Amino acid sequence: MSTPTLAVIGAGPKAIAVAAKAAELRTLGVPAPDVVVVERAGVAANWQAIGGWTDGQHRLGTSPEKDVGFPYRSSLVPRRNAELDERMMRHSWQSFLIDIGHFAEWVDRGRPAPTHRRWSQYLNWVADNIGMTVVSGEVTEIGVDDDQTAWMLQTDDDTVRADAVMVTGPGQAEKSILPGNPRVLSIAQFWHRAAAQELITAERVAVIGGGETAATMLNELFRHRVSTITVISPQVTLFTRGEGFFENTLYSDPTHWSGLTLSERRDAMNRTDRGVFSARVQEALLADDRIRHLRGRVAHAVARDERIRLTLLSDTGAERSETVHGFDLVIDGSGANALWFVPLLAPDALDMLELGLGRPLTGESLQESIGDDLAVRGVIPKLFLPGLAGLNQGPGFPNLSCLGLLSDRVLAADLRASSAITDRSIRSTDERLREEETSTDEHQSVR
Structure with missing residues (x-):
């Protein structure tokens, strides 16, 4: 074989x-x-x-x-x-x-x-x-x-x-909300500039994304010549990733994971992995007063008056609000x-x-x-x-x-697909035989 x-x-x-x-x-x-x-x-x-x-x-x-x-x-x-x-x-x-x-x-x-x-x-x-x-x-x-x-x-x-x-x-790291616009950088475009030691110079910079991909970009942006950096994410704030023993154990040993309810699993992942920054990056953010946070999802982007205008949607209680914000440069770090x-x-x-x-x-x-x-x-x-x-x-x-x-x-x-198909066929045959035996037994009991 x-x-x-x-x-x-x-x-x-x-x-x-x-x-x-x-x-x-x-x-x-x-x-x-x-x-x-x-x-x-x-x-x-x-x-x-x-x-x-x-x-x-x-x-x-x-x-x-x-x-x-x-x-x-x-x-x-x-x-x-x-x-x-x-x-x-x-x-x-x-x-x-x-x-x-x-x-x-x-x-x-x-x-x-x-x-x-x-x-x-x-x-x-x-x-x-x-x-x-x-x-x-x-x-x-x-x-x-x-x-x-x-x-x-x-x-x-x-x-x-x-x-x-x-x-x-x-x-792919090449995607962005406005492909081809020089004022909007994809993840790949941002890192290629960083690798080439090209410093970004801009007044207002927006980084889309609240996960570790965006966090690493922020860590890099600290050394560039920018006045303000606005992080745009759906979360109410920039949460810190849980990195203690108990959180880490969930990742290293999933033995008890299946015993959790679906809502408990989602909650654990949201607290430790999705849309959160590492403690190391958060410490750096605290020391830099250029960082701001805007809550919302980017619904629309348009280039106008040498700026990129982003339309953000956010849920506030039972209502949905829509706001527009302008930036000199937008980095689409929405992630994997x-x-x-x-x-x-x-x-x-x-x-x-x-x-x-x-x-x-x-x-x-x-x-x-x-x-x-x-x-x-x-x-x-x-x-x-x-x-x-x-x-x-x-x-x-x-x-x-x-x-x-x-x-x-x-x-x-x-x-092996063939063996799996064979096993499936064998199971189907066994099930059919059992059904036939059950039908025969029931017929005999009726008689």
Whole structure:
């Protein structure tokens, strides 16, 4: 029987964590899928200036010890999981620092958060050590084969056939509310200017977004020549992310997550992840009197009189208010989009997904469908969406908080569509036989 192939879109931490765990399983003689990663820019590109999400010089918001093997509690190989974790330690952050001769210095400096660029070097080091297979190219279409038993990923130069697909990454950083207007910068445009050391000079600057993407931009803007910086977000204020032991445990260990009600899960995620700034960034904001906050969602943007006028909608009790504000420069930092891949779905793939979901494909329907293996329930071949797994499976899966658990969940899944279809057929046959037996028994009892 041939080895199944798992294709991963995006060569970031999640792809590398799964590829590293699969490689170590094979060294133990345990069957594991062939992991093929399709990447448009380069390994760990989103942690470098080339990816458009950073200039590479800002600090990682998560502890670097939450690396590709964290939390080192593998559950894939009974009686050999400790051995598997030991092998994964060869790909740890500490092992990387030892390899490049910086471990003692890092410890003596108090274990500081590394820059994004250094984190990307770590990820590349792991990918090189395991010989990760990378197909260079941007995925232009996600389809299925004629039998709907395999995924077909189309790039400009290649087609990758896979038994299962995992989608990763935050999407494209090039989008903005007014594309092409020099007074409106996308995330990528902002960071490209920062990487080129181009200082922004403006009186009134607006940053759209209240999450960590916008927070990192604010951290960068502090050194630019701007008079006022207005943060626009739907929240009533700029909340600080909870970073204590109990909050962090929710991300590292989702054991009790499923026991929470849906409203409790949403509340926990809102308090610790969505639309919140890290304590480090908030401390910097307090020290800078140029920062302002406006509550609302941007409903409309127009260029007029050498300014960008933003129309904001906000709910005030039972009423909805609408206000207009003018800025010299607007930075659209509204952040990542976990549904970025949906426009790439071919009609047959979209039909297959909606049939499995039993309803139209939306962000809500996908989130609520994510199973224990981080794949969409009821869909064969498997489609893993860890970026949407937070609500059902735990808030650590969409980010860097439990990459080792993520790789366990994905690699424990049955990736063979044929076997899943066979199992489904067997179950259907068994159910039909049971129904026939029940019907016979009832008929005999009537007689």
